[in-house]
Amino acid sequence: MDRTTLRDALNPDCPIRNVLARIGDKWSLLVIYTLSGGGTMRFGALQRAIPDISQKMLSVTLRTLEEDGYLTRRVYPEVPPRVEYALTARAQSLLSCVGPLIAWAEANMAGILDDRRVARSGR
Numbered sequence: 001m002d003r004t005t006l007r008d009a010l011n012p013d014c015p016i017r018n019v020l021a022r023i024g025d026k027w028s029l030l031v032i033y034t035l036s037g038g039g040t041m042r043f044g045a046l047q048r049a050i051p052d053i054s055q056k057m058l059s060v061t062l063r064t065l066e067e068d069g070y071l072t073r074r075v076y077p078e079v080p081p082r083v084e085y086a087l088t089a090r091a092q093s094l095l096s097c098v099g100p101l102i103a104w105a106e107a108n109m110a111g112i113l114d115d116r117r118v119a120r121s122g123r
Contacts, residue, residue: 022068027053027061029098032070032091040074040084070094 011017023029027050034049035041041049047058062085065071070091076082087095
């Protein structure tokens, strides 16, 4: 399924499903969070900050986030070209909503991992 055209069959204008389909994937929030340190980041710096993302998936994720207005992409006419990414006001407003979720995840991660180990050892 093409995640850029995901629509709810019963309510095609449902903003929750449409927005979450775009930012709720494996990488989008992580990229936004990584860029939240302020300023701009180049592609290579983003890839180093998220070492388990492939070059292709980072490119796709950045393109999708740019299409939705979460980040800006600035290309400098240099050889080789320098490209920088930065969050937009929309992404900043999203961070104010996601921030509590990130804090909750940090506070509960150890307990969740412990529960997973216990559940796996009981099988």
